[in-house]
Amino acid sequence: MSVLSHLDALESESIHILREVVAEARNPALLFSGGKDSIVMLRLAEKAFRPDRFPFPLLHIDTEHNFDEVIAFRDKRAAELDEKLVVRSVADSIRTGRVVLRRPDESRNVHQSVTLLDAIQEFQFDALFGGARRDEEKARAKERVISHRNEFGQWDPRNQRPELWNLYNARVASGEHLRVFPISNWTELDVWQYIRRENLAVPSIYFAHERLVVERNGLLAPVTALTPPRAGELAVQRSVRFRTVGDITCTCPVLSDAANVDAIIAETAVTTVTERGATRMDDQTSEASMELRKKEGYF
Amino acid sequence: MTATLTRLPAADTLRVATSGSVDDGKSTLIGRLLYDTKAILADQLAAVARDTSRRGGEGLDLALLTDGLTAEREQGITIDVAYRYFATPRRRFILADTPGHEQYTRNMVTGASQADLAILLVDARHGVVAQTRRHAALVSLLRIPHVTLAVNKMDLVGFDRAVFERVRDEFAALTHSLGFEGVTTIPVSALEGDMVVDRGTRMGWYTGPTLLELLETASTARAALGPFRYPVQLVSRSRYGERADSRGYFGRVENGAVAVGDRVCVWPSGVTAQVAQIVTLDGTLETAGAGRSISLILDRQLDVARGDLITHAGDAPYVTDAFGARLAWLSATPLDPRRTYLVKHGTAVTKARIAAIEDRLDIHTLHPVPGETPLAANDIGRVRIKAARALPLDRYADVRATGSFLLIDEATLATVAAGLIEDLPRG
Numbered sequence: 018m019s020v021l022s023h024l025d026a027l028e029s030e031s032i033h034i035l036r037e038v039v040a041e042a043r044n045p046a047l048l049f050s051g052g053k054d055s056i057v058m059l060r061l062a063e064k065a066f067r068p069d070r071f072p073f074p075l076l077h078i079d080t081e082h083n084f085d086e087v088i089a090f091r092d093k094r095a096a097e098l099d100e101k102l103v104v105r106s107v108a109d110s111i112r113t114g115r116v117v118l119r120r121p122d123e124s125r126n127v128h129q130s131v132t133l134l135d136a137i138q139e140f141q142f143d144a145l146f147g148g149a150r151r152d153e154e155k156a157r158a159k160e161r162v163i164s165h166r167n168e169f170g171q172w173d174p175r176n177q178r179p180e181l182w183n184l185y186n187a188r189v190a191s192g193e194h195l196r197v198f199p200i201s202n203w204t205e206l207d208v209w210q211y212i213r214r215e216n217l218a219v220p221s222i223y224f225a226h227e228r229l230v231v232e233r234n235g236l237l238a239p240v241t242a243l244t245p246p247r248a249g250e251l252a253v254q255r256s257v258r259f260r261t262v263g264d265i266t267c268t269c270p271v272l273s274d275a276a277n278v279d280a281i282i283a284e285t286a287v288t289t290v291t292e293r294g295a296t297r298m299d300d301q302t303s304e305a306s307m308e309l310r311k312k313e314g315y316f
Numbered sequence: 317m318t319a320t321l322t323r324l325p326a327a328d329t330l331r332v333a334t335s336g337s338v339d340d341g342k343s344t345l346i347g348r349l350l351y352d353t354k355a356i357l358a359d360q361l362a363a364v365a366r367d368t369s370r371r372g373g374e375g376l377d378l379a380l381l382t383d384g385l386t387a388e389r390e391q392g393i394t395i396d397v398a399y400r401y402f403a404t405p406r407r408r409f410i411l412a413d414t415p416g417h418e419q420y421t422r423n424m425v426t427g428a429s430q431a432d433l434a435i436l437l438v439d440a441r442h443g444v445v446a447q448t449r450r451h452a453a454l455v456s457l458l459r460i461p462h463v464t465l466a467v468n469k470m471d472l473v474g475f476d477r478a479v480f481e482r483v484r485d486e487f488a489a490l491t492h493s494l495g496f497e498g499v500t501t502i503p504v505s506a507l508e509g510d511m512v513v514d515r516g517t518r519m520g521w522y523t524g525p526t527l528l529e530l531l532e533t534a535s536t537a538r539a540a541l542g543p544f545r546y547p548v549q550l551v552s553r554s555r556y557g558e559r560a561d562s563r564g565y566f567g568r569v570e571n572g573a574v575a576v577g578d579r580v581c582v583w584p585s586g587v588t589a590q591v592a593q594i595v596t597l598d599g600t601l602e603t604a605g606a607g608r609s610i611s612l613i614l615d616r617q618l619d620v621a622r623g624d625l626i627t628h629a630g631d632a633p634y635v636t637d638a639f640g641a642r643l644a645w646l647s648a649t650p651l652d653p654r655r656t657y658l659v660k661h662g663t664a665v666t667k668a669r670i671a672a673i674e675d676r677l678d679i680h681t682l683h684p685v686p687g688e689t690p691l692a693a694n695d696i697g698r699v700r701i702k703a704a705r706a707l708p709l710d711r712y713a714d715v716r717a718t719g720s721f722l723l724i725d726e727a728t729l730a731t732v733a734a735g736l737i738e739d740l741p742r743g
Contacts, residue, residue: 029609040622180429181734183717186731189729202410
C-alpha cells in the first residue's frame, strides 16, 4: 500500500474533520468569502459529502468593502455548486446601530465579528467551518482544529480543549458554538498546489494585473474609490497581485508578474515575506492584534 | 541552501512534538531549528527583533517566534501548543511546540498524541527533573515511535562532555524502567545553535547526528500495517449507481487497508458483507490504505450507522462493555467515580462509569501505586471502565486508532481524559 502524497494526506485529514463535525453538530455553516482558502474549503466539502448536497449553508459576512471581482466570484461559485448562500452585511449592522464607526472610512474588518455573532444567533449555528490556517499568524498557530467559543463568541486561548489523536470532541452547550478549521495544517504553498491539482478557479485579482497603488508603511495600498491616495502620496501604476483578499481598506497587493497558478506557486516557494506580513495593515498595529480580535469573536 | 529548496515540500511529513520542563528552552530550540533552516521569513524576523528590543533584550529572542499569546510573552512561558510548518529538501515537518509547565500538561498531551517523534529537552545544568519524568511517562504511554533526548544549554556548562554523559546515563536509567527502545541523545545549545542544524565547533567529541539530521531520517511508517479498521462517520443519503439499496458509508481508513471484494464485518452487530465499491469524488478505487477518506459501498443492504466499525471478517476486534484502560487525566476537576462520563471511541459515543481505580503512577519513581485515590489533573492511572453498551475495541499497543478514546464530562462537555485500552477479556 503506497503512502499518501502530501496533498492527499492533507485532503483526507480535512475531509475527516468536516465529516466529524457535521455528524456531531446540530446546525453547522461554512464561511465562504470567495478567497482562495474558502475556495479550497468548498472543494473539500464536495469531496466529503458528494453525491449528497452540502449538509450546511454557505455564510458570508460581507463588509461591502470587498473587491467586486471577489463578490461576483462568490455568487457564481455558490450557483455552480447549487448550494445555499446566506449573506449578512456589516453595513446592515451599521444601519441598525449594532456597529458604531469612529470614522466613516475606517476598516470594517474588525467589525465583522459583530455581524458574524449576530448571524450565529439569528440562525442558531453551533459550528462554523472556516479556512484559517495555522501558518498565517502566531495566534492562529495556537488554535485547535476545533475551537470552542463561549456564549459571547469569545476564544479563551488559555483554556482550550485538549485535542487527542484523531478523536475530535465537537460537543457544545446551548448558546455556545465551535469554530472549525479543517485546513489548519495547510500552508499557503499547499493551498496553491491544491488549487493547481484540482484545477480550481479563483478570482482574477489573485493573478498579476496593472493597478494604481501608493506606497504606505512599506506596503502597497490599492487606489480605489474607498481608498483614495492620501495627501502627499503619489499613485503609480504597477503590476501586482493579491496574496489574500479581504477588506479593501486593509488588504494590500504585492508586486508580481505571476499570471497563472504555476507562476504563483513558484513565487510562493521563494518569497521572503509571509502572506499576512506582505498584505495586511491590520496585523501590524500590535504584536497581539490577531489574538485580541479573536478573543472578541473574530474568525 | 536556497529558499526554494527549503520550502518546496518533500513527499512525506514527520510530526514532531517537543516537551520538557519550564525554561529548558523548547521555544528557543524550535526558533533555532526554523532560523537555521531558513524557514523564518523576513517580516517574522523583523517582528522578533522588534519585540526582543521592546522587552529590553538584544538581538533575537527566538522563543518569541512561537510564544504567540500575550500571556506567554508576558510570563515568558509556553501555555499552549504552537504548530509550525517547515520543509527541507528531504521532508516536510509539522512541529508541535508544547508547554512544559505542569499546569498545561493537557496541552503537551495534545501535541504529543499525533507525533512520530518526541524531542524531550533537559537543561544540562539540572539533568532529569520531575517534569522530565512526567513527560517521559506520557511519551512512553502514547507509544511515540521515536524519542530523542536533547541535552540543552551545553553553552552554560562549557560544552563539557562529562556533564552530557551524566545526564544521558541518568535518563537511560529512567527510560529503562519505562521500556523505551533506542533513545537518541544529542547535546545542543539552542541559544547558540550547536548540534541543532549546524554541528558547530565546540563539541567535536560528539559524533552522532545533529537534531535536524535525526529528524530527516526518522521513519514515518504508521498505521499502514495491521488490521483494517474503518469507523463509520456518516451514511450518505444518496444512492450510488444503479442498485436501489447501495448506500455509501462515509469514513476514513484508520488502520490497515481495504480492497474491493473483501469480506467485511460490521461491529458491534457482527453482520458480514462484501465490499462492492470504494468511492471518492475523483472516481472509484480498487484499494484504500490508512489515512484515506472514502465512501465504502457494500454488496447488500445492512443496518449500518455512525458509530459502527467495519473490519475484515477474519480480523475481529474485542466487542465488550467492560475493559481496563490507562487514563491520562487532563482536567482540573478530578475523576468522580459517582458520575457517568461519555466515552468517544472512534465515531461512537456512549455513557460509561469508572468501575474501579486500580493504581496511579508515582511520577518520581515511575512505579504504580495501588489504591483508589481518584485521579486528579496530570495523573496517569489504571482504571476499569463499564460502558453502557458494547464497543469494538483493540489494545492501544496493537492498534492506536481503535485502542484510544476520550472521556468527556457530561455537564461541561469538556474533554477530561485521554484513554488507552490495555486490558481486554480473552475470547
